[in-house]
Amino acid sequence: MMTVAAPTTQKSEKFIVPIGPQHPALKEPGHFEFAVDGEIVTDATVRLGYVHRGIEKGTESRNWAQNLYLLERICGICSHTHAFAYVLGVEQLAEVEAPPRARAIRMVVAELERVHSHFLWLGVGAHEAGFDTLFMYSWRDRETVMDLLESLTGNRVNYSACVLGGVKFDINGEQTKGILEGLDFLEKRTHHYLNVIQQDALFLQRTRGVGVMTQQQARQLGVVGPTARASGVARDLRIDAPGQHYNDFNVNMILETDGDLAARFVVRIRDLFESYRIIREILSNMPEGDLVVKRMPRKIKAGETISRVEAPRGEAFYYIKSNGSEMPERIKVRTPTLCNMASVLTLTVGQHLADVPMILVGIDPCFSCNDRSVTVTQPSGQREHWTWEQVRRFGIEYYQRQGGQ
Amino acid sequence: MDVRLETAVSLTKPWATETAEPAPYRLDVSLERENLLPVISALFAAEWGYLSAITGVDLGTAVGVVEVLYHFCEGPCIVTLRLRVPYDDAQIDSVCSIIPSASFFERELSEMLGITIVGTPNADRLFLPDDWPLGVYPLRKEYVMQG
Amino acid sequence: MRIGMMLGDVLRALWQRPVTEKYPFERREAPTRLRGKLRWDPEKCTGCGLCGKECPSNAVEVITIDKKNKRFVMRYHMDRCTYCAQCVQNCRFDCIEMSHEDWELAAANKESFTVFYGKDEELDAFLDAVSASDLAETAVS
Amino acid sequence: MTLNVTQEWQGVLDKIKNWARINSPWAIHYNSGSCNGCDIEILATLTPRYDVERFGIKLQGSPRHADVLICTGPVTRQSRDRLLRIYEQMPDPKFVIAVGTCAISGGVFQGCYNVIGHIDEVIPVNMYIPGCPPRPEAIIDGVVKLLTSLQAVPESATA
Amino acid sequence: MEAVKDILALLVFPGGLFVVFAGMMYEWLDRKLVARLQNRIGPRWFQPIADTVKLLAKEEVLPESVTPFFFVVLPLIALAGALTAVLYTPMVGLEPAYSFPGDLIVTVYMLSLLTLCIGLAGANTRNRFSLVGATRALTQLFAYEAPFLLALFGPAIAAGSWQIGEIAHYAESHWFIFTQPIGFLVALIGLMGKLELPPFDSPEAETEIVAGALTEYSGRGLAIFRIGKGVELVVGLTLIVTFYLGGVANPIVFFVKTIGMLVVMAALQTLLTRLRIDQTVGLWWRYGALLVLLQWAVLIVVQIA
Structure with a gap:
């Protein structure tokens, strides 16, 4: 443990009120x-x-499996995305491929995570606009998907679904049924919320025409994810680069062209419908087979790779370099934010x-x-x-x- | 080869010292440091993708070189511009004049790996704490974590 | 453009029972897959140590008392554990499981977070062997 | 005789104070370097499903109004001063709850260069809630345990 | 004997203990209703009491850079103002304890004292955070006060008196909610603005009622301000019910009416997105004040005719 001398003076007259999670x-x-x-x-x-905790450096002194959990804790909202991107990269380097069933399960978890994340954001946005009732209701409904994730993966936030070369658990029939029921409920609610954010006059006053980003600007700034899609930039890795994880199921692009805050709300809500559809499709066409590859090496072949995953917020970018040992040489993470x-x-x-x-x-x-x-x-x-x-x-x-x- | 990658090959050709295709949809272009800005201008003018990340990789004290990678993404394609920056002359031109949003990546690069970014609009620290000692770069291999 | 789009929900809520759970007065059964406190079964352990090797936060230690007779004690640090279940995944002999019943782990002091598992006789032997000061040290670390 | 009466009154007053304190724990939440997981779960305890307003818990924005400091995450170099400042700004009596594995021991972030350590290396902690992250129920359980422990402690010891 | 009655009126009923307790109960009811409308259980019935007692017992941090005298005195003035207002108000539908011609104006003035004190308290604290909060509190005062006054004076004009007791008696036979619906609405919403309840709590979340100007208040001061707010809620609701919903009446009927108003307020709190202050000000001045004035004009014409 490093010791740091306590700074003797407060650096400036900064008045800092750390306002907690009311926002x-x-x-x-x-x-x-x-x-x-x-x-x-x-x-x-x-x-x-x-x-800032120094995770990138931390990865260099941990082995490949430990890093999975370290990287998963970059972000508590899209933990699966980080694990997903990391295992994809490592599997590419090791030249193994996760079994189809494992890939499908990863996708289900990823989409469920997207659902929870968008609901979370809906609540947050509503709260920031001062519409606490919408915040309360959207978080109430979010508990549905949190329950699904918990019963499926065993934790509400850090799912630990992936292991190198596969996944930890299977989805059984009962869980499939549970997920489908949950989705039906959520879909009904989502329609309602879409109505609210598109029609509630007072809410629209806070969102319509605020923070407009034109398509041209969005392109130049290199924004990703729903923020880009709200400005009419068709940028979604699930569609653009299906080779990596969405190859078996097609995803539709959700685009809005207004580029203002209202559009960003709408894009995310409409994204939810797409997620529901994908989850249903995957669950009804679940491939059979193993959950983990037979042999995953402890030492990963030397080389470098890039893996990208569409997080709820946009593209998560991983650069992984191995020197052939049990620990990575360099891992670079670029989060969508x-x-x-x-x-x-x-x-x-x-x-x-x-x-x-x-x-x-x-x-x-x-x-x-x-x-x-x-x-x-x-x-x-x-x-x-x-x-x-x-x-x-x-x-x-x-x-x-x-x-x- | 994907047509977009072909465009990228032709765009970067005048300055590339070496071109490789390490994986499907990926293109690695090695460059001299001074050619960075022209290449990026060419890519940007042709609206080829967007700057997705700048990665700095320390190749170790034995080599004494930091490799800087500029990743451009367009759909499934990734073009990586590779530059080698030696320790003793650790500086690189800022691309912020062309891509303003690169500022974050450059700030991170400079504080983590000790590379001076020439002409970057903001060289303040982004991630490291205020009391972090000067001249210590955590992502260099020579920096060994205690504990 | 309308005002009060949430009116329906709000009015319905007046007649509905609140969704609030009565916890801690009524405890809902946690899902069976929940990753709670780790449990270790000394009978099947071979002392391979794979569980500790890939633990991301050094939360499990298998302490060998007598390798030949397969006498092991496990020291588990609840306060370090990230509840990721990589050890469960690694264990080839199914000695480890994450309990779905023990998840209310809050405590006012950290000593209670260091847990020893093992067969009674080994545990006694081990705890006798470890001096009191040593124990105190481990509890702090 | 008079002494006894005042003592009795004092005892009753203390009981009332303690009762009020246990039933009205206002909290402030500070993230000193966590991954957000615990923060979301803390937030989730406010929402209809868990609704900690049942226990009188309110999240406050200003440390001056708070009785309980809920900390998440390991302490990073940059946020250490901040954490101390908030703690100092809170009026007595105050209590600290460390939520999540990294707040208790550093968890997976042990040894990362920008992490100084865990919460109780900076400020004293009254209740630890392990979990990565703990479920909202587990957080409620921790809070309730803290409140119950206050019930047992005589007034003079907590002030 | 008269003196005993005065002291009782000041300390127990209707002033003092009773109204403080009633304020807490109203606050609880409001919070509980909002919680129920949001599908939650909400606080227990003694919650505001526990909050207040706890705050009273808590350490009072005296920040640097404040004038200690004002820091201590301002909350007391605020509470005193609100309590004084109680004496002229027909609590639970009974006759006001004291009455003199023109007491309506005094009462309304006393009610504004609270906000004024909050603003001054914020300004006194002198950290930038509180200062901005204080400015905002005072601006909001400026925004809702005039329409609120106008709305309360509507019945006064109709009754031809500035004495609360007389208006109340007049209102027994004239339900002004039907003849002056605009005034009623403006008064109700004005009360919400006055108490900085959700749609008008512009920069505050549901979790922090007064953090702005009162950021630096920790123990007693905060408790007293909160009590003051509770009292103001009681007085405000009582005035509105008296003026618009049938004047002094049987205490039980009166209580039911008051609760009804509270339910309406809670529903409004949950339904509306927080207004930015520009919207609040616009609402008050462009619509609230104008409409009430219009109603006045009609009233006066009718009275003369």
């Missing part, structure tokens, strides 16, 4: 800096690292500071951003540290001045 979107700490000219944001940067985060910073430039919070939530930031401390640099060069709450208040007051005229 579940923004759970993990990050530090945004927005330079403003009047009310217009002229520059934006972010300081992450409050939850990092890609999308850049878009937030670029998008907020030229926008009113008041719109920043909702834009940030709109990308479904997963690994980042709360403590929500913001530095505002005035044109005079004077720097002030604001909490997230202050930015929100600032925004509210700004609008008030606008509206009060």
Whole structure:
């Protein structure tokens, strides 16, 4: 264990109120800096690292199997995605292929995870807009899919479904039935929620026309996942690169063209229907066979590979390099949020500071951003540290001045 | 070969010192450091994919080189630009002038592997704590974790 | 564009029973696959140590007392365990399982998180052998 | 005689105080480097299925209003000061719950370079809830255990 | 004898203990109803009592950079204001304890004192966070106060008196909810704005009722402000029920009416997305105030005619 001398002084007059999960979107700490000219944001940067643990380096001193669990704990919302991308990469390097049944089970878990993640985000977005009832109801219904995942995998968050060369468990008939019943219920509810977010006038006031990203911008910024698809950029690895994990089942692209927050809500909700359909299709065509390959080497052949998986938030990118030993040489993880985060910073430039919070939530930031401390640099060069709450208040007051005229 | 990869081959051809296809849908292009910006401009001008990640791989103290990989993705295809950056002259040009969103990747690269990014708009630390000692780069092989 | 789209849900909730579980007053059975506290069966263990080898957080240790007579004790650190069940996957002799009944593990001190498993006589022998100070040390680590 | 009466009154007052404290634990939650798994589960305990408002638990935004600090995750270098600050800002009497394996021992992150250690290396912890992550029921169980333990402790020891 | 009665009125009923307790019960009922509407069980009946007692027993942190005098005194003024208002209000449908011509205006003024004190308390704390919260609280005061006043004065004009007791008696035979529906709505929603309940709690989540301006208050001060809010809820609801729903009446009937209002408020809280302050202000000034004024005009015309 390393010892670190305690810093003697607090670095600045930063007033930090770590606001807990009342804003579940923004759970993990990050530090945004927005330079403003009047009310217009002229520059934006972010300081992450409050939850930086050094996982990439950590992988280099753990063996291949241990790394599976370390990487799974990069993110508690899309844990399966990380495990999935990692085992795909390692299997490519080791030149083994998981049995078809194992691949199907992985996909089922991945899609169930997507369902839970989107429901989570729906609640979070609603909460951020101040619609707590929608938050409560969507999280109530989310428990359905959490129950399914728990009874299927044995844990509600870190599913540990994958092992190198296969999966840990089978899906039996009873579970299939349970999943199908759960999906029927969720589908009904999802229709309802789609109606709500498309029609509730007060809710739309907070989302329509906020944080608009054009298709051109989305392309240039390299955003991924639903954030890109809400701007009309057809980018979904399940369709683009089916070779890796979705080869047996076709997925339809869900696109919206408005590019605003409302579109991001709609894309995710419509994504859910697609997930339901895929899960049903997989369950009704479940291939037979083993769950794990007969022989998975402890030492992985030297070489390097790239594996990508469509996480609920977009493309997760893994670069894995092996030197032929029991431990990897280098693993590089690029989470989808990092890609999308850049878009937030670029998008907020030229926008009113008041719109920043909702834009940030709109990308479904997963690994980042709360403590929500913001530095505002005035044109005079004077720097002030604001909490997230202050930015929100600032925004509210700004609008008030606008509206009060 | 996928048609998109063929386009990429022709786009990068003028500067590539070596081209390889390590796996289906993948293209590795080795470059000299000074040619990075022209290649990226060419890819960007042709709207070929998007910058998916920048990976830095330390090849070890014996070699004394950090390999920097720029991954571009378009559909199933991945083009990787490979650059070799020696320890004693650890700097590289920023691509932020062409791809502004690369800033994150560059900040990460520079703090983790000690590569100076020339001309990057923001060289502040992104992940490492404020009290992290200067000149210590965690992803270098010479950095050994205690405990 | 309408106001109060959730009215239906809200009104229905007035007549519905709340979905809230009464836990801890009523305890719902956890699914059988739940990965709770680890359990170890000393009878079948051969002491291969594969369980500890791939544990991501060094939570299980198989301590050999007498290799020949297959006398082993397992020290399990509940506080380190990530409940991933890789040890269950690795064990070829089905000695390990994750209980689906023991998941209410909260405790006010960490000592109770270090658990020893084994046949009674081996456990006694082992615990006698380990000096009290040693034990205290392991509990802290 | 008068002394006895005041003592009795004091005893009754203490009982009332203790009763109020047990029935109104307001919490603040801080993530000092976890993977979000525990955070989601803590959040899930607020939602209709588990609804910890039954026990009077409320999540507060300001550490000044909170009685219980719920910590998740190992402590990273960057967030250590933050954690200390929140703890110091909380008014007495205060309690700390460490949720999840990494908050208790570092879990899988033991030895990662940016991880300083676990919560009780920085601030004292009153209740540990292992699990990766613990189920919402297990979190409730931990909270209830903490509250029950408060019942037994005489006033003077907790203040 | 008169003095004893005064003291009782001040400390036990209708002021003091009774109304503090009633405030807690109303707060519980409100929270419970919201919880039930969200399909949850919600808090137990003694929850607000436990909260208050706990806060009272808790350490009071006196932050640096505050003026200690104001820090301690402001909550007391707020509570005193709210309690004074109680004395002129027909609690549970009984005659007001005290009454004089024009007490309606005093009462309404006393009710505003709470928000004012919260704002000042935030400003006094002088950390940026509280300051912004304070500004916001005061702006909101500015937004809802005028329409709320106008809405309460509607019945006064119709009754031709500024004395709560007289209006209440007049209201017994005239249910103003039918003749002045707009005033009723504005008054009800204004009360929600006054108490910063969900649709108007602009920057606050359901979990933090007053974190903005009161961030630095930890123990007693916070408890007293919360009690003040509870009392204000009681007084506000009582006034609305008296004015619009049939004046002073049998306590049981009156209580049922009050609970009915609380249910409506809870439903509104759950149904509506939080309004940004710009929307709140717009709502109040563009619609609330204007409509009430319109109603006034009609009223005055009818009165004269």
